[in-house]
Amino acid sequence: MSNEVHKRVVSVNVGMPREVEWHGKRVRTSIFKTPVDRRLRMTELNLDGDAQADLTVHGGVDKAVYVYPSEHYAFWHRELPGVALPWGTFGENLTIEGLLEPDVRIGDRLRIGSAEFAVTQPRLPCFKLGIRFGRPDMVKRFLQSRRSGFYLAVRSIGEVGAGDAIERIARDEDAVTVPDIVDLYTGNLDDRALLRRALNSAALPESWRDYLRQRLSERDA
Numbered sequence: 001m002s003n004e005v006h007k008r009v010v011s012v013n014v015g016m017p018r019e020v021e022w023h024g025k026r027v028r029t030s031i032f033k034t035p036v037d038r039r040l041r042m043t044e045l046n047l048d049g050d051a052q053a054d055l056t057v058h059g060g061v062d063k064a065v066y067v068y069p070s071e072h073y074a075f076w077h078r079e080l081p082g083v084a085l086p087w088g089t090f091g092e093n094l095t096i097e098g099l100l101e102p103d104v105r106i107g108d109r110l111r112i113g114s115a116e117f118a119v120t121q122p123r124l125p126c127f128k129l130g131i132r133f134g135r136p137d138m139v140k141r142f143l144q145s146r147r148s149g150f151y152l153a154v155r156s157i158g159e160v161g162a163g164d165a166i167e168r169i170a171r172d173e174d175a176v177t178v179p180d181i182v183d184l185y186t187g188n189l190d191d192r193a194l195l196r197r198a199l200n201s202a203a204l205p206e207s208w209r210d211y212l213r214q215r216l217s218e219r220d221a
Contacts, residue, residue: 007098007166010070011035013088014050022131029128033088039161042115044154047093061153062120062205068092068149069100099166101178104150107203109170114158118203122148122178150178175201
């Protein structure tokens with residue numbers, strides 16, 4: 001699709017787990033990501049040089065890559081004056097441009113570099129985002145901003161690098177968008193038809209579908 005060439009990777013960011021002190025406790029986290037100036041191999045679970053600290057809530061095949069639009073950084077510069085915000089600040093593996101959440105549907109297939117991916121879910125922040133910024137209110141602020149970013153599952157391994165074009169190679173036009181899922185989760189949207197559409201998405205992880213089934217059951221009660 002020639003109209004997709006303006007969508008591209010701005011920065012590739014990786015980081016290994018480290019221990020930090022937070023409220024008097026030692027916490028293991030991988031939210032600190034650093035941009036790299038070389039192409040990296042993408043495996044089924046992560047990029048070379050990257051790892052998740054707590055696999056019970058992070059990582060796995062459905063969260064192999066976290067993507068965050070570079071356009072959101074201008075908003076955060078206004079929200080957090082004086083705070084340094086290099087690429088990767090939000091823990092993203094790929095900082096991108098030209099592709100925002102409202103134009104991303106669950107199950108979208110993307111080709112980036114020589115790898116192929118499927119969009120699986122939005123990012124819901126945990127307390128470690130507060131650790132990254134040194135302020136616990138960041139979790140609430142991030143969710144309220146509606147600037148969630150999204151996760152990718154790897155469908156075909158390959159290499160990715162800054163400057164790579166992002167090409168959408170397949171989509172289900174009836175699939176729900178990334179913001180739809182966030183709104184269904186937060187309760188900002190109470191739509192039985194949309195809940196059913198979301199449940200029909202094979203790319204949406206089972207944990208999400210379990211939650212939405214519960215919501216639908218409560219809605220129909």
